Amino acid sequence: MSLLDVAPIIENMLQASENVSDLNFSTGQKPQVEINGKLHAANPLGIGTLSAFQTEMIAMSLLRDNPEAASQLAERGTSDLSWSLPARCRFRVNIFQQRGSYSIVMRVIPHEIPSFESLRLPPQLADICELRNGLVLLTGPTGSGKSSTLAAIIDQINATKHYHIVTIEDPIEFLHEHKKSTINQREVGSDTRDFASALRAALRQAPKVILVGEMRDLETAEIALEAAETGHLVLSTLHTIDASKTIDRIIGLYPKNEEKIIRTRLAQTFRYIVSQRLIPRGDGSGRIAAVEIMKSNPRTREYIEKGETDGKTLLDAIRDGAIDGMQDFDSVILEFIRTELITSKDGLSYATNQNNLLLQLKGLASTEEYNKEESEASRQPTQTNFKPVEDPSKSVLDMIE
Numbered sequence: 001m002s003l004l005d006v007a008p009i010i011e012n013m014l015q016a017s018e019n020v021s022d023l024n025f026s027t028g029q030k031p032q033v034e035i036n037g038k039l040h041a042a043n044p045l046g047i048g049t050l051s052a053f054q055t056e057m058i059a060m061s062l063l064r065d066n067p068e069a070a071s072q073l074a075e076r077g078t079s080d081l082s083w084s085l086p087a088r089c090r091f092r093v094n095i096f097q098q099r100g101s102y103s104i105v106m107r108v109i110p111h112e113i114p115s116f117e118s119l120r121l122p123p124q125l126a127d128i129c130e131l132r133n134g135l136v137l138l139t140g141p142t143g144s145g146k147s148s149t150l151a152a153i154i155d156q157i158n159a160t161k162h163y164h165i166v167t168i169e170d171p172i173e174f175l176h177e178h179k180k181s182t183i184n185q186r187e188v189g190s191d192t193r194d195f196a197s198a199l200r201a202a203l204r205q206a207p208k209v210i211l212v213g214e215m216r217d218l219e220t221a222e223i224a225l226e227a228a229e230t231g232h233l234v235l236s237t238l239h240t241i242d243a244s245k246t247i248d249r250i251i252g253l254y255p256k257n258e259e260k261i262i263r264t265r266l267a268q269t270f271r272y273i274v275s276q277r278l279i280p281r282g283d284g285s286g287r288i289a290a291v292e293i294m295k296s297n298p299r300t301r302e303y304i305e306k307g308e309t310d311g312k313t314l315l316d317a318i319r320d321g322a323i324d325g326m327q328d329f330d331s332v333i334l335e336f337i338r339t340e341l342i343t344s345k346d347g348l349s350y351a352t353n354q355n356n357l358l359l360q361l362k363g364l365a366s367t368e369e370y371n372k373e374e375s376e377a378s379r380q381p382t383q384t385n386f387k388p389v390e391d392p393s394k395s396v397l398d399m400i401e
Contacts, residue, residue: 005045006061010085010106012044019286021143023091023106027052027099036286037143037278052101059095059102068189073097082109082171082187092173107143109173113155114148121149122291124325125274128235129156132208134271134296135228137215139240144276145289146237147173153235154211158183163208168198170213181209188213199223203230212236218253228269242329242352243273243294244314247304267305271296277329279336279350282343290336290350292329294318315352330357338364 013023013033022034030041030049047054063070066081073079078096083106085091092107116126128136136153138146151174157163163181170188177183184205192198195212196219202210203223215221215236228234240246247266254262273294278287294300299317308314318328333347334357344361351357 006058007085009044009047009058010091011088013042014085014088014108016040016042021108023104023108025050025055025058025104027055027101027103036280036284055102055104059104062093062095062104066190069095072189080170080189082173090173090175092171109147111175113174113176114152116152116156119145119148119152120288121152122293122325122327124293125149125153125272125291126156127325128153128272129160131233131271133228133231133233135224135266135269136233136235136272136274137246137270138235138237138274138276139242139246140276141239141241144278146276149274149276149289150211150235150237151176154183154209157181157209161208164206165209165211166202166205166207167211168192168195168202168213169211170195195220196223199227203227203232207232209233209235214238215250221250221253225265225269229265240275242275242292242315243318244308246273246275247314263305263307267301270304275329277350279333279342280346282340282346288336288341290329290332291327292318292332293326295321295324295326297321297324328352330360333357334360334364337361 009031010023013031014020016033017035019035020033021037024032024034024039026032027050031044031047032039033042034040059073062081062083063073063079069079069081073095078094081093081095083091083093089111090109092109094105096103116123138150140146154165154167154176158165158176158179158181161181165176165181165183167176167183167185168188169185172185172187176185186192186198188194188198192201195214195216199210199212199220200223203226210224210227210232212220212224212234213236215224215238224234224236238246238249240249250266251259251262275292277290279290280287294314294317297317299321300314303312303314303317315328318326319331329350329352333342333351336342337344337347348354348357348361
């Protein structure tokens with residue numbers, strides 16, 4: 001295998017399905033593609049089980065035009081970079097060392113920026129595009145679609161507002177063109193040293209909107225809060241499972257003696273916390289995003305500032321906040337099951353509270369069975385205790401006599 005062979009290998013692997021989300025190369029394993037959340041072995045151009053030499057050649061080919069990423073791999077044993085397959089798609093790539101060899105994971109990034117409609121996002125998320133300031137956080141595990149949702153939001157702002165938008169990413173994923181807005185995208189490693197220094201510099205670049213790829217540390221979180229407090233709209237991501245854990249994660253970055261101050265600042269600056277989980281569709285055609293939405297209102301601000309207690313949790317506020325456009329995971333999952341978008345088995349495995357959802361499903365099943373029985377009963381002929389009149393000519397009076 002030469003350094004020039006990697007492009008046709010990747011091209012061949014992408015032909016496995018329209019729903020390939022990741023490519024995996026690991027020593028002692030065949031090349032693999034991830035489709036709808038599951039890994040499948042591939043056999044591109046006749047390549048079988050990979051040797052350590054082959055994975056190293058793939059890694060070197062991907063790093064060939066990126067000396068910064070190559071240096072990072074040599075120093076830290078891991079490296080993040082972006083890589084393009086001309087006229088096809090781009091990839092977010094992570095190369096890392098394990099047991100003396102290299103492994104590569106390549107996340108597929110389509111050329112076309114997704115829309116709210118293509119992602120089937122809740123329509124109320126479009127309200128984020130109308131915000132003038134504050135902090136908006138997209139959360140969820142790796143591969144839950146956070147980057148795609150952020151790209152859709154940025155694209156909507158780009159198409160409708162005359163703003164200056166600055167993004168700070170590691171690496172740059174979706175490539176945005178200037179529309180009504182002017183958009184500048186900076187990549188950590190090649191355009192800037194780290195998130196914190198780029199974010200600090202962004203405050204002097206007169207942006208209306210700042211996208212921070214990830215709030216990884218205290219310094220980045222602090223500057224992002226300052227930016228939100230000084231009139232900027234700041235969007236970022238965190239690897240947390242829901243709104244409550246997101247608040248805990250941010251507060252946990254600060255010293256314990258600053259908790260009260262940080263709670264107050266967060267309560268005042270946050271606008272939305274949006275959490276996502278990708279669930280397999282019931283018909284096997286792909287995955288669908290279950291989205292939990294927490295919005296700033298007097299109740300959520302109070303619970304963030306004062307802390308959660310029994311009966312006063314952020315989840316309670318979300319469940320009671322439908323009128324404000326809020327929704328919780330389990331209610332969304334229940335609706336997906338009811339409309340047969342997903343199976344009850346998958347729905348339960350992704351639920352926040354499996355026991356409560358199971359009780360709701362039993363109640364739903366009982367209601368449907370009752371409605372079915374009522375419907376069948378309504379189709380039966382009506383039974384009465386009156387005998388038919390044998391001679392229609394007889395009057396009621398005659399019958400009484």
